[in-house]
Amino acid sequence: MERIMDHLAHERSKAQFSVEEMKIIWAGSLHAFQVSDRIARLVASDPGFRKDNRAVLSRKELFKSALRKAAYVWKRINELALSEEEASWLRFYVDELAYAYIHWGMFVPAIKGSATEEQQQKWLPLANNMQIIGTYAQTELGHGSNVRGLETTATFDQETDEFIIHSPTLTSSKWWPGGLGKVATHAVVYARLITDGQDYGVHGFLVQIRSLDDHFPLPGVTVGDIGMKFGSGAFNSIDNGFLRFNHVRIPRNQMLMKVSRVTRQGKYVESNVPKQLLYGAMVYVRQIIVADASIALSRAVCIATRYSAVRRQFGPPHEDENGKGVETQVIDYKTQQSRLFPLLASAYAFRFVGEWLKWLYTDLIQKLEANDFSTLPEAHACTAGLKSLTTSAAADGIKECWKLCGGHGYLSSSGLPELYAAFVPACTYEGDNIVLLLQVSRFLMKTISQLQTGKKPIGTTAYMAHVEHLIQCRCTVQKAEDWLNPSVILEAFEARAIRLSVACAENLTKFATPLQGFSELSPDLVEAAVAHCQLIVVSKFIEKLQQNIEGNGVKQQLETLCNIYCLNLIHKHLGDFLSTGSISPKQASLASDQLRSRYSKLRSNVIALVDAFNYTDHFLGSVLGRYDGNVYPKLYEEAWKDPLNDSIVPDGYHEYIQPLLKQQLQNARL
Numbered sequence: 001m002e003r004i005m006d007h008l009a010h011e012r013s014k015a016q017f018s019v020e021e022m023k024i025i026w027a028g029s030l031h032a033f034q035v036s037d038r039i040a041r042l043v044a045s046d047p048g049f050r051k052d053n054r055a056v057l058s059r060k061e062l063f064k065s066a067l068r069k070a071a072y073v074w075k076r077i078n079e080l081a082l083s084e085e086e087a088s089w090l091r092f093y094v095d096e097l098a099y100a101y102i103h104w105g106m107f108v109p110a111i112k113g114s115a116t117e118e119q120q121q122k123w124l125p126l127a128n129n130m131q132i133i134g135t136y137a138q139t140e141l142g143h144g145s146n147v148r149g150l151e152t153t154a155t156f157d158q159e160t161d162e163f164i165i166h167s168p169t170l171t172s173s174k175w176w177p178g179g180l181g182k183v184a185t186h187a188v189v190y191a192r193l194i195t196d197g198q199d200y201g202v203h204g205f206l207v208q209i210r211s212l213d214d215h216f217p218l219p220g221v222t223v224g225d226i227g228m229k230f231g232s233g234a235f236n237s238i239d240n241g242f243l244r245f246n247h248v249r250i251p252r253n254q255m256l257m258k259v260s261r262v263t264r265q266g267k268y269v270e271s272n273v274p275k276q277l278l279y280g281a282m283v284y285v286r287q288i289i290v291a292d293a294s295i296a297l298s299r300a301v302c303i304a305t306r307y308s309a310v311r312r313q314f315g316p317p318h319e320d321e322n323g324k325g326v327e328t329q330v331i332d333y334k335t336q337q338s339r340l341f342p343l344l345a346s347a348y349a350f351r352f353v354g355e356w357l358k359w360l361y362t363d364l365i366q367k368l369e370a371n372d373f374s375t376l377p378e379a380h381a382c383t384a385g386l387k388s389l390t391t392s393a394a395a396d397g398i399k400e401c402w403k404l405c406g407g408h409g410y411l412s413s414s415g416l417p418e419l420y421a422a423f424v425p426a427c428t429y430e431g432d433n434i435v436l437l438l439q440v441s442r443f444l445m446k447t448i449s450q451l452q453t454g455k456k457p458i459g460t461t462a463y464m465a466h467v468e469h470l471i472q473c474r475c476t477v478q479k480a481e482d483w484l485n486p487s488v489i490l491e492a493f494e495a496r497a498i499r500l501s502v503a504c505a506e507n508l509t510k511f512a513t514p515l516q517g518f519s520e521l522s523p524d525l526v527e528a529a530v531a532h533c534q535l536i537v538v539s540k541f542i543e544k545l546q547q548n549i550e551g552n553g554v555k556q557q558l559e560t561l562c563n564i565y566c567l568n569l570i571h572k573h574l575g576d577f578l579s580t581g582s583i584s585p586k587q588a589s590l591a592s593d594q595l596r597s598r599y600s601k602l603r604s605n606v607i608a609l610v611d612a613f614n615y616t617d618h619f620l621g622s623v624l625g626r627y628d629g630n631v632y633p634k635l636y637e638e639a640w641k642d643p644l645n646d647s648i649v650p651d652g653y654h655e656y657i658q659p660l661l662k663q664q665l666q667n668a669r670l
């Protein structure tokens, strides 16, 4: 036991940088670090937030436990008079999916984004004080991605000055909204607005669905839970629901009227605000999900890295620091490094691009408030594309981390199966990842077509202004070290991205209609979108390194991580880089050489790099990822805690095992 604990201490002693300074970089600022650290410890030390029994709870127990925790969170927020920032961290570290995620993450933002000032003054205080609990009811049984295809209707009745909300078909039943099944009292419902016999398309409406007195559904409302979801624990603590309306009436002023409104006379009036602002809550949450992807991936990487340093298999016996013969730490296998270290680098890359995206979103909101809508298309493309890229990579990465831990990774107590089950739907919710990449490609094709009109591309597409150069430039790498030059890397990624986009744009002209072209070329368009989004992540990582980064050795570690992130992408997408002529086969081989050498450079720092995430053992929820590395005794202890081990002879022995054995024994004797 002693020896295992020593392993991580020894690993930590090898670090070549200041972990404390890196923690601040990871958190974003000293202030963010201090607040998050304080709240993480508060949660970890409070038995009310225990979560180690989730895997063995039944659905009903799990759901009730999530309700209890959500109520307890609210109580603590009020008792401690936490600020909004502290309250968000508290909800985050409690790490239990419940209705509050949708209430705070979607219901409140939808009101802020789509309601008029007057409507906000009425509804926000109610929501902020939890006098009502809200959900975001957009998706239907028949349509999720195709929002324009939603079928729920909101028909204006001029006589009573009301909207009649109705579900005309089975497929129009709302399906999936979190917190809807059993908890929410109100919902922002997306429905087709019909007035004067004309259909004006999908709009948002605030609808009360349950009584505030006895929690029963209001007349005309049918509501329930959609059933168990993938994995034990995970999303099963939340009541994703279905909802049907039978001519439910709401006052006219419960239509969210920032984008457009209906007058007392039933006239539909558009404002000067673009209609896409109706989708504003999705832009907001997609940006948060990018931050969440870096958290989910870094959690998995932290577990896999610590365990890989503790775990030993085979090898020429080495001598440990006490001169004893020991097997090889699995982290020293080059295959383990080539699977794990790029994931560690990706966690950092996603953290920084998430930070930038938060800035972009804040900037967008400021501009929108000043009636400047110019950056909305780019913000939509960036949030959609980066949400897609980072969640797909994080979900795959978590699965890889579980395999990196061998058999023990499959144990619930490793924390990895539940982390995977809880995160993988992020590839679907807030927009299916492929559908979102197609939105990015649409934006890219539009930008390319505008180049011909002389319109200067801005922001993340600014590189397209150099299309002539990027189409014909040749990568200058001659030796492996040349791949450490950020401008060489950047140009290779820009060349690959623009060449894929331009090829798509040229191919699109070969089809009878743009629609037909988009449909036929959609796999290529998705690849072009991925290349563009990867370029954004690469360029934001490089920009981060150009900032003033303090702390002993911190910048050097980040440079190594950045190199690994970029070179591994080249390695994985070699087909793109070679087929577009962005690099040559010889340069590809030099990139692989450099990548291998970066792994060796990073090796002694990896434990410290995952320590810099500053995750408590409570938050990690993993025996394999424990800070002290004391894995085996704790695994043994956990095994004993399983309910099957409550009795020596299992339930069912007398009914099913004993008779079977007896029968077989008798048969043998006959």
Ligand SMILES: CCCCCCCCCC/C=C\CCCCCCC/C=C/C(=O)SCCNC(=O)CCNC(=O)[C@H](O)C(C)(C)COP(=O)(O)OP(=O)(O)OC[C@H]1O[C@@H](n2cnc3c(N)ncnc32)[C@H](O)[C@@H]1OP(=O)(O)O
Pocket: 026, 027, 092, 101, 102, 105, 106, 136, 138, 139, 144, 145, 146, 147, 148, 178, 276, 277, 279, 280, 282, 283, 288, 289, 291, 292, 295, 376, 377, 380, 428, 429, 430, 431, 432, 435, 436, 439, 442, 443, 446
């Ligand atoms: C130390 C670090 C600390 C970090 C802390 C992190 C804390 C993390 C906490 C935990 C966070 C998260 C946990 C999450 C918990 C779980 C929540 C899950 C909740 C899930 C909710 C949902 O899923 S809600 C439903 C979402 N649904 C969708 O996303 C549907 C997807 N479909 C669409 O968006 C649209 O239908 C689609 C865009 C695909 C097509 O729409 P359509 O109207 O047909 O549009 P087009 O014709 O294609 O386009 C018209 C033009 O509009 C542009 N556009 C489209 N969408 C938008 C938009 N959103 N904004 C702006 N513009 C848009 C489009 O580009 C077109 O423009 P053009 O110029 O005409 O080309």
Ligand SMILES: Cc1cc2nc3c(=O)[nH]c(=O)nc-3n(C[C@H](O)[C@H](O)[C@H](O)COP(=O)(O)OP(=O)(O)OC[C@H]3O[C@@H](n4cnc5c(N)ncnc54)[C@H](O)[C@@H]3O)c2cc1C
Pocket: 102, 136, 137, 138, 139, 142, 143, 144, 145, 146, 175, 176, 177, 178, 235, 240, 425, 428, 429, 430, 431, 432, 433, 434, 435, 438, 522
């Ligand atoms: C855990 C979870 C929580 C959720 N929470 C909410 C919530 O709170 N509120 C809410 O309103 N919704 C919620 N949703 C619903 C979610 O937003 C939708 O599931 C999502 O938008 C995808 O839509 P869909 O299910 O209709 O998939 P579909 O669009 O049916 O996708 C099926 C397949 O078709 C492909 N596809 C679809 N369209 C195209 C296209 N144009 N081109 C190429 N391929 C295409 C997709 O890539 C996918 O492979 C939640 C979903 C999950 C899983």
